[in-house]
Amino acid sequence: MDDIIKEFLAQKNIAVAGSFRLKEKVAYKIFLQLKEKGYNVFPVNPSLSDVEGVKCYPSISDILYPVDAVDIVTPPSVTEKIVEECKKKGIKYVWMQPGAESENAIKFCEHNNIKVIHDLCLMVELV
Secondary structure (H helix, E strand, O other), X not given: OHHHHHHXXXXXXXXXXXOOOOOOOHHHHHHHHHHHOOOEEEEEOOOOOEEOOEEOEOOHHHOOOOOOEEEXXXXXXXXXXXXHHHHHHOOOEEEEXXXXXXXXXXXXXXXXOOEEEEOOOHHHHHO
């Protein structure tokens, strides 16, 4: 898993799918940490137009720029839909935050050559 984490963190264009309404939300904190570390970050939430002045996309499919990796901070049922979008967009790295993962989503990634990280928090690795 350590190699996959290093590969994920070596990517430059990362989408974060989750709730950004409150600064206390995990997705919001991850978004800010990634930006501070110099990543190109694309927030994804169908209910918002922007996060901290950065355009927020309704879905992974709506991002018009190359996306190398996705961090998912959503309920498992939403995660399952997001990983399908990742496959369609050719994204090779997915990080499922604790609580976002589902066995179906993990298996989908594994069967579709998407490197998946789960049961670990991205914020811990960014410190």
